[in-house]
Amino acid sequence: MKQLEYRHVTAARGSLLFLKGGTDAALGERVSIRDKDGTLRNGQVIRSSEQMVLVQVFESTDHLDIENTWVRYLGEPFELALSPDMLGRVFNGIGQPRDNRPPIISNIVRNVNGAPVNPAARAYPREFIQTGISTIDGLNSLVRGQKLPVFSASGLPHNRLAAQIVRQAKLPDDASNFVIVFAAMGVSYSDTQFFQSEFESSGVLRNVVMFTNLANDPTMERLILPRTALTAAEYLAYELDHHVLVVITDMTNYAEALREVATEKGDVPSRKGYPGYLYSDLAEIYERAGRVQNRHGSITLIPILSMPSDDITHPIPDLTGYITEGQIVLSRELHSKSIYPPVNVPPSLSRLMKDGIGRDFTRSDHPHLSSQLYASYTRALEARNLASIIGAEELSQRDQRFLKFADAFESRFIQQGEDEERSIIETLDLAWELLSLLPPEELSRVTEEEIQKYHSWEGGL
Amino acid sequence: MPQSMVRGGSSMGKVIEINGPLVTIEQPNIRNGEQVRIGTLGLIGEVISLHKNSALVQVYESTEGLQPGETVEGLQHPLSVELGPGLLGEIFDGVQRPLQKIMELSGEQIARGLSVSSLDREKLWHFIPTEKLVVGETLHGGELLGTVQETKTIQHRILVPPNQQGEIIEHAPEGDYTIEAVLVHLRDAEGEIQELKMYHQWPVRTPRPYRARTQSEQPLITGQRILDTFFPLLKGGKAAVPGPFGAGKTMVQQQIARWTNADIVLYVGCGERGNELVDILETFPQLTDPHSGRSLMERTFLVANTSNMPVVAREASIYVGVTMAEYYRDQGYDVVMVADSTSRWAEALREVAGRLGQMPVEEGYPAYLASRLAAFYERAGSIHTLSGDSGSVTLIGAVSPPGGDFSEPVTSHTKEIIRTFWALSKPLADARHYPAVSWIESFSDYEAQAKLWWAEEVDPAWSERRKQALSLLTQSDELERIVNLVGPEALSSKQRWVLESANLIKEGLLQQSALDEVDSYCAPQKQFALLDLMIHFYQQGERLIDLGAPVEQLTQLPENGKIRRLKSTIGNEQLDQLQAFSQQLWKKLEQIQAEYASTGEPQP
């Protein structure tokens, strides 16, 4: 039966194709659609009844006509063939090669949707990853198996930051390198080119699998691409024992594709036209990061998204923040001051940091120190704000000190070179050096012993 | 894929449409609320509406691969949970399937259509009948049959199911039994013989009966100063923790789960992260309950429908949880259920409503959102059980407002229902002021009752000190606004002292790191001692300023730094050191006072 081709289209609208029922189409089943020119398109059953079948067509239904469209049900969901040969290759959203090389042939084939990981089977991620970037290592530490997105906006250097992380990420005392899965949705050719040449020049290209869907590629394919990429990541991590770093960009394009289909289907919108299930849908992707018991590998996930109109309360960053284990937020203000990486410290957070730093992982003063930096820097930003109202000269001596701290913190701690790789100890020592601009009585988050050991207040100002 | 087939028999039906988690079936004689098993995979679902020739089913598992024409079997009972020994220490999914067992069966990913019983059928429990278990006597619903030691700390009281009663015909002697063993034979009013076992089933959407509601009087101690001292909750009360992402809702709830003085804690992870549950599973067994001194896991159990697990089971998970909580309440225990997050539950409700084509009223939510929320929180309470014991269920729900906007439907409706509101603030969280509970937006309606307990158990001045501290905090917020307009010079010395003292309270009292070994749990006595010290310091300082002492002289005292650190330098058992510290401080202040009093230059 599945070999049959049906000519039973009843209507087409946007990416949706309405077909007559009676074919026992399974929910999620993959379909192949042939138009009058013989060109094939890919689709997926998203609703099925005895009377009617609804198919979502990745390449959209443009130029299809009702009479001359043939549909074949493939009898299987979207699946990905998996093999170690994927490393070094480039694929599209459904796993077809984009690099003019042969397709992957393998008897290991997985449904790209996966199945939910049993929470009882997870292992808590706690191994500190050194990225060499002070704002991450010192203040928002990443651990192996974490999902930590970058909240960016148009024109900000999120790609350069992601590339730097990929280049520098390592465990302080572990030689085993990360394998990288790179997933791009709706990004420009030059963006993917940037990553490709980054991987090439750092010599990791042989350890990278790329899944790309460019800005002019079929929109709906973006809905399946991150799932395909994570299926590959799971295979590399749990079957081939690799520590996998997954970079997905740009999740905003993903969510927009989702909104597009939702609107076509007439789903009830919640905020800004996004469907109510955007949260669960994003979670199906993000929750695939992690560690599981008795498996050597891990999946660390760094999704990049751009905040529409720089708005962190927009549904896409908002729901992402509710799912992921923290976020690195980039700031236009710092960027315009030419500070790289322009990490906006106060709203950034790593939730898994608390279990991955300190005596056993980095250094015993790290937890208190990072909390102190947050407290002092937010206090310093208040002083700066006050200075902008009443003038810096009018500030109390105390506020002037904080003002000085704010500037030094931004230009020396946040700011660093794109090739500058600071060890965690360098980062922590630098932090103490900067805190030494403040008198000890301003530091209540660190202990008196830590002050004695690391702080060197020399008066001043 | 299998061809459609319709087997005879009235309990079998077939699938006619699949639309995400909603499946339309054709099945005569099916009832609303009935559980069904669908297709070759055996997916479990629940009938949510009936039409002329069809019924609509919400399926607790992914419907991927399901085809029209597949068979459906009615299971003839509504969604129910098994209640008996073996719940504690376990982690269940949203429809009470044991996740550890499932892992043994299907590995790290959850397979679909598994049928596993919630409670272990093989395990032997040592049953001790009560003395009242005598042939010929009558047993009523909710009465005690006997006990089983469920964990080292918790004795499980085996009760007659609420809706059964009759004359004892026969009963089992003390001994080791599985939960399937019949412990008592009853003859009911119709003369039928009823078998009572160690467990029974209860439909989750029906609240379990009790004799009467009682007035809650005991505060629920959590060891968190901003909660216990400033915005108290009572055992049997209802509370909500709203806040934007990353503000600390989960941490607040985990801290409560760790340190509360309740007997049993149920943690419901509803649409949140898998790792947060693992965190509990990995750390709780190692932590000791400050009240019993035993491993925390012995009194804790979990329900988990993480954000990547099927949405429909998320809706069920809250009811599955609260029913189990009521069951321990009925045994005479104080139970706390924390639900993280009720917003995800509401969204699950919205999703199903949307697919049903129900009219959305606000932000896509159906009109019945408020009444469902109210009905859920109504299951909290302090009660007399059917057998006359007292027990309570305290409900604490996290709320995750989109964009952190508290005016959205779930937050605003919840706020009307609950009595304690712990509002988390993004600016506080950004400054890593944890717990980021806002002293402006939070409230507690239970202060009057809590006051009696604190006066009795800790200190009669509690209520007074609390008010003084809150007033200092509001004054200082006001003053900060002024400073931000015109600069600090505009403030008088006394006003600057208010700012300093409020800061001291914020840093030394309100901030409490969950990660600090000493400060993670702060006993009520220490909470009061710190509060008392800070208010006293403020008052003494104010007097000195009146006498002419400059504020700097007070703020430059090295004690300022020490007071801020007392919370983590002095343990709950070392209050005498705190006492000694205060004495020294007062002496120092007296010296300063002497200085100014002798120069006799009090300021106007």
Ligand SMILES: Nc1ncnc2c1ncn2[C@@H]1O[C@H](COP(=O)(O)OP(=O)(O)OP(=O)(O)O)[C@@H](O)[C@H]1O
């Ligand atoms: N009392 C506390 N002590 C120390 N750290 C805290 C405390 N409360 C929160 N934090 C820090 O804040 C982080 C975020 O807290 P949490 O995960 O509880 O936020 P949340 O409100 O539940 O967010 P979400 O809605 O996204 O789940 C924690 O990982 C921890 O680092």
Ligand SMILES: [Mg+2]
């Ligand atoms: Mg949370």
